[in-house]
Amino acid sequence: MGFLSADNQNEIKHLFEGLAGEVQLIYFTQKESPLFIPGHECETCKDTRTLLEEVAGLSDKIKLEVHDFVAETEAAREHGIDRIPAFVMTAEGVKGKVRYFGMPSGYEFSVLVGSLLDVSLGKTDLSESSVETLRTLDKDLHIQVFVTPT
Amino acid sequence: MAIENEHVTADVIEVNEFPHLAQRYAIRGVPKTVINESVEFVGSVPERDFLAHIQRAASPSGS
Numbered sequence: 436m437g438f439l440s441a442d443n444q445n446e447i448k449h450l451f452e453g454l455a456g457e458v459q460l461i462y463f464t465q466k467e468s469p470l471f472i473p474g475h476e477c478e479t480c481k482d483t484r485t486l487l488e489e490v491a492g493l494s495d496k497i498k499l500e501v502h503d504f505v506a507e508t509e510a511a512r513e514h515g516i517d518r519i520p521a522f523v524m525t526a527e528g529v530k531g532k533v534r535y536f537g538m539p540s541g542y543e544f545s546v547l548v549g550s551l552l553d554v555s556l557g558k559t560d561l562s563e564s565s566v567e568t569l570r571t572l573d574k575d576l577h578i579q580v581f582v583t584p585t
Numbered sequence: 586m587a588i589e590n591e592h593v594t595a596d597v598i599e600v601n602e603f604p605h606l607a608q609r610y611a612i613r614g615v616p617k618t619v620i621n622e623s624v625e626f627v628g629s630v631p632e633r634d635f636l637a638h639i640q641r642a643a644s645p646s647g648s
Binding site: 478479515518520528529530531532533534535536537538539543546553554557558559561562565566568569570572573574575576577578579580581582583584 | 586587588589590591592593594595596597598599600601602603606607610612615616617618619620621622632633636639640642643
């Protein structure tokens with residue numbers, strides 16, 4: 436069963452009309468296994484994949500790419516993914532990395548939709564002076580924002 | 586900010602799914618932001634303040 440109701444889907448489709456260009460949604464998960472290996476379970480990997488597939492299905496501009504975190508170490512390393520579920524959102528013009536770890540459910544779902552729109556534009560609605568200040572940065576910055584879905 | 590600058594990696598982390606990180610970063614309230622392991626704050630802040638935190642983390646003594 437899907438996560439998005441018909442109403443949700445219509446609303447999101449409408450928002451996705453604002454997508455400027457193609458967005459790559461690069462998802463890292465694990466192969467589904469009938470075996471339960473303690474310490475290696477990923478409780479939300481399957482649901483996150485279903486949700487991302489539903490979202491990607493709402494616009495031709497969202498290209499979902501699914502990687503096996505364990506088997507495809509090269510891809511995981513390239514994006515610095517060290518835990519799952521995780522996804523990277525990128526598009527032409529995006530200079531840094533935008534990543535999400537965990538399942539974007541509840542209130543966090545709007546973060547997913549908003550990020551896809553921002554990424555597709557390759558720019559943000561930050562003030563000009565902020566963009567200018569950011570341009571002067573020459574040191575790597577890792578910003579981690581910890582959230583809960585409710 | 587990551588969209589605008591090649592030096593920035595911006596992560597959103599669902600903390601309930603990664604309890605070891607909740608412990609490591611002593612998460613008691615959300616949203617909690619940690620920049621380069623050196624600057625942290627809880628709650629949403631105005632853009633200007635966020636930028637000031639970024640500049641602090643980026644300063645030579647920032648990390």
